[in-house]
Structure formats: C-alpha cells, structure tokens
Amino acid sequence: MTATQTSQSNWRIPDLLAMKRDGLAYSEDQIAFLVRSVSDRSMDDCQLGALLMAVKLQDMTDAETIALTKGMRDSGSVFSWPKDWRVVDKHSTGGVGDKVSLALAPALAACGFKVPMISGRGLEHTGGTLDKLESIPGFKVSLTEAEMKKALEEVGCCIVGQTADIVPADRRMYAPRDVTSTVKSVPLIVSSIISKKAAETESGLVLDVKFGGGAFMKTQEEAGALAKKMVDVANGVGMATTALLTTMDVPLGRAIGNALEVRESLECLRGNGPEDLEELVTYLGGELLLSAGAASTLEEARQKLAKTLRDGSARTAFCNMIQKQGVTKSVAEALCGDVPDYSHLPSSVHVTAIKAASSGVLVGMDAMAMAKISLELGAGRNKVGDPINYSVGIMLVKVVGESVKEGETWAELHHDSPLPPSLLQKMQGAVTIKASAEARKPSRVAARVV
Numbered sequence: 001m002t003a004t005q006t007s008q009s010n011w012r013i014p015d016l017l018a019m020k021r022d023g024l025a026y027s028e029d030q031i032a033f034l035v036r037s038v039s040d041r042s043m044d045d046c047q048l049g050a051l052l053m054a055v056k057l058q059d060m061t062d063a064e065t066i067a068l069t070k071g072m073r074d075s076g077s078v079f080s081w082p083k084d085w086r087v088v089d090k091h092s093t094g095g096v097g098d099k100v101s102l103a104l105a106p107a108l109a110a111c112g113f114k115v116p117m118i119s120g121r122g123l124e125h126t127g128g129t130l131d132k133l134e135s136i137p138g139f140k141v142s143l144t145e146a147e148m149k150k151a152l153e154e155v156g157c158c159i160v161g162q163t164a165d166i167v168p169a170d171r172r173m174y175a176p177r178d179v180t181s182t183v184k185s186v187p188l189i190v191s192s193i194i195s196k197k198a199a200e201t202e203s204g205l206v207l208d209v210k211f212g213g214g215a216f217m218k219t220q221e222e223a224g225a226l227a228k229k230m231v232d233v234a235n236g237v238g239m240a241t242t243a244l245l246t247t248m249d250v251p252l253g254r255a256i257g258n259a260l261e262v263r264e265s266l267e268c269l270r271g272n273g274p275e276d277l278e279e280l281v282t283y284l285g286g287e288l289l290l291s292a293g294a295a296s297t298l299e300e301a302r303q304k305l306a307k308t309l310r311d312g313s314a315r316t317a318f319c320n321m322i323q324k325q326g327v328t329k330s331v332a333e334a335l336c337g338d339v340p341d342y343s344h345l346p347s348s349v350h351v352t353a354i355k356a357a358s359s360g361v362l363v364g365m366d367a368m369a370m371a372k373i374s375l376e377l378g379a380g381r382n383k384v385g386d387p388i389n390y391s392v393g394i395m396l397v398k399v400v401g402e403s404v405k406e407g408e409t410w411a412e413l414h415h416d417s418p419l420p421p422s423l424l425q426k427m428q429g430a431v432t433i434k435a436s437a438e439a440r441k442p443s444r445v446a447a448r449v450v
Contacts, residue, residue: 013037013047020054028067035071039169045176052173052182060187065229066236068187072195073237075169079145079201081152085114088288089197092208093226095215096367096374097251100208101129101159102265103273103281103309106317109156110308111289116148116200117159118166127261127380130161133322135259135346135390136335140326151324156317158325167195190230198237205234206287207243208280209449214367215248220446227449240291243449244283250365250400252444253277257379257393257414259345266335266342269315271306274399276444282306283445346391348414354427356404361439364432365400373426377415392416401441404433 011033019026026034034051037043043051060068081087088108092098105115119141121128130141141161143151151158164171170192177183197205207230210216211223227243234241253274255264267273268281286301295301308314319336323329334341374380378389391414398410411427413419 013043017047017050017054020051020058023058025061026064026067028063028070031064031067032071032074035068035075035169038172039075041172048173048176049180052177052180052185052188055187056182056185059185062229062232062236065187065190065233069191069195069198069233069237072167072169072191073198076167076199077145077163077165078199079116079148081114081116081149081201085152086112086204086292086294087114087116087200087202088204088206088292089115089117089200089202090206090208090284090288091193091197093210093216093223095210095248095252096127096371097253097256097261098127098210098248099129099132099253099255099261099265100277100280100284102132102262102318103268103277103314104285105157105159106269106321107281107305107308107314108285108288109317109321110313111285111294111304113156113288113292113294114152115157116152116202117157118162118196118200119159120162121381127256127258127374129159131380131388131390132258132261132265133159133325135262136322136327137331137344138327139322143325147324151321155320155324157321159321160325162196166199170195186226186229189226190233194230194234194237194239197234198239202239204288204291205239205241206284206291207231207234207241207449208246208284209243210246210248211446212247212249212367214251214371220245224447224449231449242287242291244287244445245447245449246280246444247442247446248367251367251370251394251396252280254396254399255393256370256374256396257377258388258390259347260393260395260414262345263342266315266318266340269309269318269336270312270340271310273309275441278306278309279444281309287448346389348391348393349416350414350419352413352415352419352424353409354411354413354424356398356406356408356410356433357428358433358435359404359406360433360435361403361437362398362400362410362431363434363437365396366430369426369430370394373413373423373430376423377413378417389416399441401439403439 119129209227217223282302289301
C-alpha cells in the first residue's frame with residue numbers, strides 16, 4: 001500500500017521522503033502533513049535536509065508547489081483586512097540600487113490602494129529595503145498587526161520586516177536550504193516568496209524578476225522560467241499576479257547605498273528621480289492598477305502613478321508612513337518638504353571623485369562589480385547579522401547612455417575609511433566608455449509574464 005492510500009495518521013516521514021526520492025508526486029494532504037511536521041519539529045534536521053535535497057533533485061509539479069505554498073502560508077498567522085480594501089504588493093528578486101519599493105508603496109497608497117509590504121534585509125550584493133529605510137533616524141521595521149492595520153487605515157502603506165509568526169515553516173527551512181546547497185530549487189524559491197505574500201492576504205501582486213550581471217538570474221530565459229512558475233503559483237493560491245522581466249546589467253538609478261538610495265527615492269517622489277527608476281515604479285504599479293480595474297490601459301495606469309509623483313501625494317504618503325513607523329514629525333517633514341533638508345540622513349566622512357580615463361559615451365557599467373565595491377565600503381553584509389554603514393556607497397554622476405569627457409567625474413565614492421588603490425582600480429574597470437557609440441538609454445522592461 002502506498003502512502004497516498006493510507007490515512008494521514010499512518011503516514012511515516014521516512015516513507016514520504018522515499019516517495020520524493022523516487023520521483024513520485026505528493027498529494028495536497030501529504031504536503032500539508034510534511035509542512036506541519038517541519039513547523040512542529042516532528043521532522044528532525046536530518047529528515048528536513050533529505051526532503052530539501054529530494055525536492056531539489058526531483059522537482060515538484062505546479063500542483064505540488066501550490067500545495068506547498070498554501071501549507072507554508074497556513075503554518076502561521078494570516079492577515080485579515082476589511083473586505084473593501086484593495087490590498088496589493090510588489091516583490092523583486094533583487095538587484096543593485098533597487099529602491100523601487102520606497103517610491104512604489106506610497107505611490108500606490110496615493111492611488112487608493114493598501115500596501116502591507118513585508119520586506120527583507122540586504123545580503124551579499126543585494127541591498128535590503130529595510131536597511132535603506134533604517135538609515136532614516138527613528139525608523140522601525142517591526143510593527144504589530146494592529147499597528148500595521150492602523151498605518152494602512154490612515155496612510156495606505158507600511159514597509160515592515162517578517163515577524164516570527166508569519167510563515168514559520170519558511171523560517172525553519174531557510175537556513176538548512178543554505179547549508180544543504182538547495183537554495184536554487186525553483187519550487188523552494190517560489191513557495192518561500194509567494195507564501196509570505198499570500199500571508200498578507202493580497203488581492204493583487206506584481207513580480208519584478210530581474211536578470212543580468214547584477215541579478216541572481218543571469219539570462220532572460222532563466223528569469224522567464226522562474227517568473228512563469230511564480231505567476232502560476234501565486235494565481236493558484238488566489239492572488240491576481242503578473243510579472244515583469246527587467247534588466248539588471250547596470251545599477252538601477254544613480255545611487256547605490258542605503259542613505260544615498262533613500263535620498264534618490266525622495267527625489268523620485270518629487271518627480272525628479274532617475275528615468276529608469278520612475279519607469280519601473282510606473283510599470284510595476286501600472287500592472288496592479290490595471291489588474292484591479294483602476295485603469296483601462298497600461299498607459300493610463302502609468303500616468304496615474306506618475307501624477308502622484310508630480311503632485312506630491314505620493315511624497316505625502318511616504319512622509320506619513322515613516323512617521324507611523326517611528327520617525328519624528330520634524331525629521332519626516334524636513335526630508336519630505338518642498339525644499340528638502342537631507343542633513344538628517346547619515347553622510348560619509350569622505351567623497352572621492354572617479355574621473356573618466358577617456359572621452360566618449362558610457363555604454364556599460366558592471367552592476368555586480370559596483371555592488372561588491374559598495375559592499376567593500378561597508379554598505380552591505382557578507383553574512384546575516386553583520387553591521388552596515390548607512391552613509392557609504394556610490395553615486396553615479398553619469399549613467400549608461402550619457403557622454404563623458406576625459407578627466408570628467410563620472411562617479412563618486414562615499415566612504416569613511418581611506419580607499420585602497422585596488423578599489424579605485426575596480427571602479428575604473430567597472431565602466432566601459434566608447435568614443436563613437438550612440439548615446440541611448442534602453443528600457444529596463446524586457447518582457448511581461450502572465
């Protein structure tokens with residue numbers, strides 16, 4: 001008799017491990033049992049490692065991945081919001097200079113949506129949304145469900161960290177995935193991401209799946225396959241979801257580093273941000289407006305979001321949000337005022353100009369190299385728990401598609417410690433200048449996945 005023919009009470013974890021080892025598919029009930037066993041620790045660490053490796057090697061069907069996502073979602077608290085709320089969110093697979101959430105959440109709030117955004121911290125080359133926001137004095141990332149609900153009622157958005165009672169099964173599985181070399185399992189990636197979004201009880205979700213030198217996914221084909229799986233699973237658990245494949249060969253915007261990116265986000269909220277940042281804010285937000293019926297075309301949706309950046313309504317939402325999350329009124333208003341005062345943000349001791357070695361057009365910037373330089377300056381973490389320096393990073397005075405003259409500054413390094421010569425060499429090696437190239441700035445959006 002197979003495990004699928006026995007009652008749930010007779011299932012043995014070793015028998016279920018053998019099923020997946022041998023390439024068999026689990027039923028929804030079997031997956032629910034396994035997730036409960038992970039959560040209540042009746043599955044020991046050795047068995048969990050075996051399960052993760054079996055899933056990595058044998059994969060899962062869409063039905064299995066949907067069941068795994070539901071089980072993980074239901075392993076902890078699931079938020080409940082008023083029925084008339086239009087609750088939406090965005091998830092990015094991570095990149096260099098990616099500060100989209102800081103502008104998108106308040107822009108969506110200004111359009112009448114509720115955005116309970118649960119975000120993460122930076123690790124290795126990717127910057128974390130929470131770290132960026134914590135560069136604002138007083139900002140707190142931990143809110144109770146009641147505090148989140150109040151922020152959503154009064155402001156429309158909040159950006160917080162994952163709490164212990166949200167998807168605890170994922171928290172149990174996350175570290176073993178690292179030490180068992182099963183991080184890159186698609187069903188494990190998808191269920192980890194989508195279960196947390198599903199716990200927010202969202203009606204709409206948009207995914208920003210990045211590819212290129214500064215992303216985890218290196219090719220568009222690889223990113224497309226992951227995006228399709230995430231879209232199918234998210235729709236399978238009841239969230240109307242689309243995805244955009246976006247390029248990450250060069251950093252997003254001009255700022256890399258925590259306080260520097262907050263400042264750039266505030267400029268975006270004034271309608272003065274980098275073109276590619278505003279492009280992603282309006283494209284990603286536009287998908288959510290379109291899905292919710294708040295616009296009849298993508299262009300109309302993008303214009304509505306752009307209007308919130310121009311008329312100050314998104315900036316007001318951001319100002320109110322950070323006050324709900326611990327920032328004093330005086331600091332919030334100084335940062336968000338018509339004439340901003342950025343002196344409240346941390347600033348580095350030194351700023352060193354990086355000058356062009358030749359004249360021409362910037363045709364390439366190595367996003368991964370710049371992320372590693374920023375990490376070396378102290379803006380990120382090599383491992384969980386490492387301290388970070390909020391003030392340091394890179395400002396790109398020139399970006400790809402712009403002309404530069406020999407000896408002209410194309411970047412600035414913001415740093416507290418003396419710069420080793422090797423780091424300056426790495427910066428010069430991270431840019432490509434061609435004398436006769438055409439000056440153009442390609443779109444960040446490569447494809448849409450539904």
